[in-house]
Amino acid sequence: MRPFAYARPTNLADTVALLAADGPEARLLAGGTDLIIRLRDGSIRPRIVVDVKRIGELDGEIRQGDGTLTIGALTTMTAIAADERIRRDFTALAEGAAVVGAVQIRNRATLAGNISNASPAADTAPSLLVYGARVVVAGSAGPRRIAIDDWFVRSGVTALARDELVTAVELPIPAGRRGAVHVRRTRRRGHDLASVTLACAVHPDGVTRLAYGSLGPRPVLVGDDSGLLADGGASDHAKADLLDRLFADASPSPRSMRASPDYRLAMLRVLGLRAVRAAVGRLADVERAG
Amino acid sequence: MTTSWPIALTVNGRSRTLEVLAHHTLLEVLRADLALTGTKECCLVGECGACTVLVDGESVDSCLMLAVEADGAAVTTVEGLADGDRLRPLQRSFLASGAAQCGFCIPGQLVSAEALLALTPHPTKAEVEEGLAGNLCRCAGYEQIIEAVLAAAAAELPT
Numbered sequence: 001m002r003p004f005a006y007a008r009p010t011n012l013a014d015t016v017a018l019l020a021a022d023g024p025e026a027r028l029l030a031g032g033t034d035l036i037i038r039l040r041d042g043s044i045r046p047r048i049v050v051d052v053k054r055i056g057e058l059d060g061e062i063r064q065g066d067g068t069l070t071i072g073a074l075t076t077m078t079a080i081a082a083d084e085r086i087r088r089d090f091t092a093l094a095e096g097a098a099v100v101g102a103v104q105i106r107n108r109a110t111l112a113g114n115i116s117n118a119s120p121a122a123d124t125a126p127s128l129l130v131y132g133a134r135v136v137v138a139g140s141a142g143p144r145r146i147a148i149d150d151w152f153v154r155s156g157v158t159a160l161a162r163d164e165l166v167t168a169v170e171l172p173i174p175a176g177r178r179g180a181v182h183v184r185r186t187r188r189r190g191h192d193l194a195s196v197t198l199a200c201a202v203h204p205d206g207v208t209r210l211a212y213g214s215l216g217p218r219p220v221l222v223g224d225d226s227g228l229l230a231d232g233g234a235s236d237h238a239k240a241d242l243l244d245r246l247f248a249d250a251s252p253s254p255r256s257m258r259a260s261p262d263y264r265l266a267m268l269r270v271l272g273l274r275a276v277r278a279a280v281g282r283l284a285d286v287e288r289a290g
Numbered sequence: 291m292t293t294s295w296p297i298a299l300t301v302n303g304r305s306r307t308l309e310v311l312a313h314h315t316l317l318e319v320l321r322a323d324l325a326l327t328g329t330k331e332c333c334l335v336g337e338c339g340a341c342t343v344l345v346d347g348e349s350v351d352s353c354l355m356l357a358v359e360a361d362g363a364a365v366t367t368v369e370g371l372a373d374g375d376r377l378r379p380l381q382r383s384f385l386a387s388g389a390a391q392c393g394f395c396i397p398g399q400l401v402s403a404e405a406l407l408a409l410t411p412h413p414t415k416a417e418v419e420e421g422l423a424g425n426l427c428r429c430a431g432y433e434q435i436i437e438a439v440l441a442a443a444a445a446e447l448p449t
Contacts, residue, residue, distance in 0.1 A: 003293055006312030006358055029356075036315070036354045037335050049312070051359065078348075102424025103402065105336055107348040108355065190423035191337060 001040045005048040012057045012138050012167070015050060020140050020163040022048050028165055029053075030074065031108035033101065034117040057138075058167060060110075062086065069171045070136075077106035077114075077124075090171055091282070092127035092199040095182035099123055102191040112166040115151065118158045121214035125152065126199035127182050129211035129221040133171050139164030154217035178203045179283025183275045185267045187258060195259035196267045200275035202283045206230045210243075210272060215250040215264050222246040229276050232284060236273060243272045297361035301326070302370030310357040317341045319357035320367060328368040328397045339425030342398035343367050349405035351424070368397035371404060380404060380442040387438035391429035399425045403439045412443050 009015040019026050025047035029035055038044045052058060053074060060074035062083050069085060080086055081098035100106055100114065100123050114124050115135065125148075133148040140163045151159050160166070180201040186192035197219075198212040206227030213219035228234050228242055247268055252261040259267075298307045301324060310319050320326045320343070330340035334353045341352040344366040371378050377385075380403055390396045399422060406413060406421035413421065418439045427435060 001313045001315070003311065003313045005293055006295065006356070008358075029359075032356065032359070033336055033351075033354050036356070039313070040334060049356075051356075053359070101336065102339070103405070103421060104339060104342055104349050104351045104424045105354075108350050190419070 001036075002042060002045060004039070004046055006051065007048055008051045008054050010054050010056055012055055012165075015052065015055055015165060016138060016140055016163055018048070018050055019165065022050075023162045026050050026162075028116065030110040030113040030116075031076065032113075033105050033109045034113065034119070052165060064173070067173050069173055071111055071169045071171070073110065073112040073166050073168055075111055077101075077109045077111070078103070080111060080124075081106065089173060089177075090127065090131055090180070092130065092180040092182040092201060093124060093171070096123040096127045096197070096199065099182075099184060105191075111169055115148075115169070116158060116160065116166055118152055118154075118156050118218070120155050120216060120218055121194045121197055122219065123182070123184060123194060123197050123213075125213050125219040126197055126211035127180070128169070128171075129219060130180065130199045130201040130209040131171050133169055135159075135166055136168040136170060137164045138167050143167070145170070149221050152218040174203075176204050177283070177286040179279040179281065179286065181275050181278040181282060183271050183278070185259075185271060193258060196264055196271055198268070198271050198275055200272075200279040202230045202276070202279040204283065204287070208276065208279070210246065210275065212247070212250065212268060212272070214258075215252045215268055217251075217253075220249055222249075230280060230283075232280050236277075239276060240269065240273055243269060243276070247272060295358045295361070297358055299360050299362065300364040302366055312356065312358055314357050315353055316343070316345075316355045316357045316360050316365070317352035319360075320352060320365070326367050326369050330394055330397055332394070333426075337424075337426065338395070339398040339402060339422075340395055342401045342425065344401060344405060347405070347408065349402050349424075366401070366404075368400055371400060378404075379445060380407065380439070383438045383442035383445065384435070387434045387441060389431055389434040389438040391427075391431050395425060395427045395429075399427070399435055403435075403442070406439070407443055413439070415440065 027046040029051045059072040061072045063070045077097040077100045087094040135146045182199045184194040184197040208224045208229040211221045252264040332338045332340035336351045336354045343352045
């Protein structure tokens, strides 16, 4: 690996000052499961790597309060997949976190790192989109919140400024229950990147939100307010037609090795319908359970 | 700011202090600086699991962790599983099941299985498959490896 300087700031003010001074020459290190691969293959060549894990204001805790579940910037995929509140109220996020890499990766990889790396195939992105997450960041201009749909710009690029870092991800806790699921298509069972990664949430009022990734430069959120997708009695044929219209913006890259554009688009339709069916079923289950 | 860092960590129960370069991974330091060559270098992208070690009890790919990040941590490598010459039940089970063919992946498989059994002492076959999904075996000895983990869990031998 090419040499670089390393800094291990202990507070946010010092971290922001470092980022402001080094700008594009600095890279943030949390779990490192994406960053170290890119440092090694030379696709990034920072002068300095800034390790955020000893910043006093950051932690890996998941806190509930004021109608919000707050996931600290150092929270790992393993912790998210195991958290009872996330499994109950944000099921698709727990399921997405549970399929990132393998155990060794999930023990290191953080949610904040996953969205900051901004891979179009990030498995936590679709669920964060359907749940309307907010990214909390700190920077020279002070803290701010960014709606997750405004966060993703394109592959590897987010709304984060050069002197900013993620401090937490917030999820609004819903008033009622909903049915949600994360599904994906990989080349093989076990450890693989997604050729299609998708989350779906069905609300009791008939609104359905779907988000899909690995089919374009960024993960995409779409919604159905008509009630058709949420209607357990509506035909799969009618739902498939609606999904085709909702997925019209999918634009998979022809350069990716994992799957051809045609295959991804075909699987998006299959997984979309499957996810709607599963989410509707789960909503019916929770409503039946009272 | 310097590229060389003093770190203090525990490796297989023994306190170590050393100077590491910031761009050296935990894998490089374990193998080159501490001569613990049981941990294998292979894919270097976190897919094969040959470099799996425990850091504070959790399995990680040591190729994807800088050595300086392990400052203050307790690291266990495959060399730390046995008690002197006495193999752990899990290791004996690997031998009894013929789980090692070429053997290159086995240190990582053992460490991952150790982490799995610490969390889930009586895993199902599916749980073993998931727990070892980050450890590839190019001899494709998966059946024997999974059998060895299940047998070790079933035997409940004293460590």
